[in-house]
Amino acid sequence: MNPVWTVAAKEWIDGWRDRRAVVSAALYSLMGPGVVGMVSFAIHDADRVLIAMMSVFTLVAAFVGGVNVAMDAIAGERERRSLVPLLMHPVTRLHLLLGKWLAVAAFCAAGLALNLAGFALLFHRVPQPVLAVSLLPLCLLAAALEIWISTLCRGVKEAHTYLSMLVFLPMMLGMFMVFSPVAGNRWWKFVPVAGHQLQIEAGMRGAAPDPLALLGVGLATMIVAGVALAAAARRLEQDDVVYGG
Amino acid sequence: MIEVRHLQKQFGTVSALRGVSFHAPDGVITGLLGANGAGKSTTLRIVCGVLRPNAGEVLVDGVSPSAGPLALQRRVGGMLDHAGLYSRLTPREILTFSARLHAIPAPRLRGRIEELIAFLGMQSIADRPTGGFSQGERMKTALGRALVHSPRNLLLDEPTSGLDIPSVRALRVLLRRARDAGACIVFSSHVLEEVQALCDRIVILAHGRAVAEGTPAELCRRAGAAGLEDAFVAFTRAAEVAA
Numbered sequence A: 001m002n003p004v005w006t007v008a009a010k011e012w013i014d015g016w017r018d019r020r021a022v023v024s025a026a027l028y029s030l031m032g033p034g035v036v037g038m039v040s041f042a043i044h045d046a047d048r049v050l051i052a053m054m055s056v057f058t059l060v061a062a063f064v065g066g067v068n069v070a071m072d073a074i075a076g077e078r079e080r081r082s083l084v085p086l087l088m089h090p091v092t093r094l095h096l097l098l099g100k101w102l103a104v105a106a107f108c109a110a111g112l113a114l115n116l117a118g119f120a121l122l123f124h125r126v127p128q129p130v131l132a133v134s135l136l137p138l139c140l141l142a143a144a145l146e147i148w149i150s151t152l153c154r155g156v157k158e159a160h161t162y163l164s165m166l167v168f169l170p171m172m173l174g175m176f177m178v179f180s181p182v183a184g185n186r187w188w189k190f191v192p193v194a195g196h197q198l199q200i201e202a203g204m205r206g207a208a209p210d211p212l213a214l215l216g217v218g219l220a221t222m223i224v225a226g227v228a229l230a231a232a233a234r235r236l237e238q239d240d241v242v243y244g245g
Numbered sequence B: 001m002i003e004v005r006h007l008q009k010q011f012g013t014v015s016a017l018r019g020v021s022f023h024a025p026d027g028v029i030t031g032l033l034g035a036n037g038a039g040k041s042t043t044l045r046i047v048c049g050v051l052r053p054n055a056g057e058v059l060v061d062g063v064s065p066s067a068g069p070l071a072l073q074r075r076v077g078g079m080l081d082h083a084g085l086y087s088r089l090t091p092r093e094i095l096t097f098s099a100r101l102h103a104i105p106a107p108r109l110r111g112r113i114e115e116l117i118a119f120l121g122m123q124s125i126a127d128r129p130t131g132g133f134s135q136g137e138r139m140k141t142a143l144g145r146a147l148v149h150s151p152r153n154l155l156l157d158e159p160t161s162g163l164d165i166p167s168v169r170a171l172r173v174l175l176r177r178a179r180d181a182g183a184c185i186v187f188s189s190h191v192l193e194e195v196q197a198l199c200d201r202i203v204i205l206a207h208g209r210a211v212a213e214g215t216p217a218e219l220c221r222r223a224g225a226a227g228l229e230d231a232f233v234a235f236t237r238a239a240e241v242a243a
Helices: A003-017 A019-029 A031-042 A047-064 A067-079 A083-087 A093-123 A129-134 A136-152 A156-166 A168-179 A186-190 A194-205 A211-236 A239-243 B040-047 B069-075 B091-101 B106-119 B135-147 B165-180 B192-198 B216-223 B228-242
Strands: B002-011 B014-024 B028-034 B055-060 B076-079 B153-157 B184-189 B201-206 B209-214
Touching: A003 A019, A003 A067, A003 A093, A003 B091, A019 A031, A019 A047, A019 A067, A019 A093, A031 A047, A031 A093, A047 A093, A047 A136, A047 A168, A047 A194, A067 A083, A067 A093, A067 A136, A067 A156, A083 A093, A083 A239, A083 B135, A093 A136, A093 A211, A129 A136, A129 A194, A129 A211, A136 A156, A136 A211, A156 A168, A168 A194, A186 A194, A186 A211, A194 A211, A239 B002, B002 B040, B014 B028, B014 B040, B014 B055, B014 B184, B014 B201, B028 B040, B028 B165, B028 B192, B040 B055, B040 B153, B040 B184, B055 B069, B069 B076, B076 B135, B091 B106, B091 B135, B106 B135, B135 B153, B135 B165, B153 B165, B165 B184, B165 B192, B184 B192, B192 B228, B201 B216, B201 B228, B209 B216, B209 B228, B216 B228
Parallel strands: B014 B209, B028 B184, B028 B201, B076 B153, B153 B184
Antiparallel strands: B002 B014, B002 B055, B201 B209
16 A cells, blocks of 8 residues: 555544544534534525525635644654654655645545535525545645644644634634635635635525636645645744654 | 674764774674763664764665665664664554555555564554553564564664563563574664673674774674673773773
8 A cells, every 4th residue: 555545544543432522523514514504593685694604604614624633643752752753754745745645635635524514404504515635635725834833832732722723714814704805806816715615605695606716716726735735844844843842 | 783883973062982893794683882971872872873974984785875865774674772663553564664664565554563563472462552551562662663664674672671581581582583584683782691691793882982893702802801891891991091
């Protein structure tokens, strides 16, 4: 088996067995359907508000699914002192990182799928398949940022602090896009997270996906994910990561 | 066989190694003996390819990292930085993961893992998650991981730290068996009795330098000391004065 897949499979199994973390990630992913469901009882004829809220919670779900696995995958390896034994294998650090990234991205995608399934069940609103697929780069970006942050931390507690802050990114950017008049400017469609919010909101209203915008934001998202991964790979080459300094 | 030549390593303003050189032949247990901070762990991490030296080189079975750092890692097995296990995985899963990363072909993989489990006497714990393991069980699992690809060279950094007496004895038996099979074993410790009990040759490290190398008897003779402890003190004191 290719080392990248070997690492990804191990991280997936290890992450899945951490039941407390899995349940916590699932609850966070379902928080959106839960909150929007409660709000829908309180206000009537407010589709615009509900859809806007749904789009923001969907963005957040793409990030929360992978947080615990990312925390454990690098910062946890350092804390439990299993990073040095792992680095002793004849596998490049980039391959190890890519395997961990794919595993984290799979958990992000699972969180996103759970969130969309919750909304579909409660409100019978689902984004078109093409839009759902176009959210996968968002999961890859979330995973790359989470892995990068995890490489900067010495232990799980520190990683937990910074990764919790990262989840504010989709929340803040999503809310900004919902309420800001600048959201109508065309270039926002190509900004990662912001562009996704616009697409999700439009999709949940029943509008046809904009292929150019989907392609553009997908490309921009992958570029940012690549930069985050390169930063993580660079960090993993530094001596203090090995020496726990 | 491991040949270490003039290794230097700097961490910021701290010089961890200032030119460490020694030779560890096959079929011999070589002990790296030194006080805390003498450079034992840094040396072993460089030999196993986890850290890069600022200067100097390491040859493992004549292969240099310049041939590709991964070529060196295929020839070395190591138990560094304590056991470092995955608490939710079983020893069998940890060994399988490690074997796959060492690219052991699938048809040989299962047989090799069964062989290791039997060699280390781990049959009763092989399918239990390592989270609740005793220090001895953790050590066996970590040793299995180090041996999974049948390396000719084995590096152990303070492997008996935290182990009870039966586990230490079991580890000694395993290492002697590996040595008798022709492996090159490098064993670091700051506990003199432990090095004396197990090692055929000793390299004394002090202040980032290898200050003496030889069999325990040779070291005592050269230092003009009655025992290894006195020889160790004499060599390290001389290094202190020189530093």
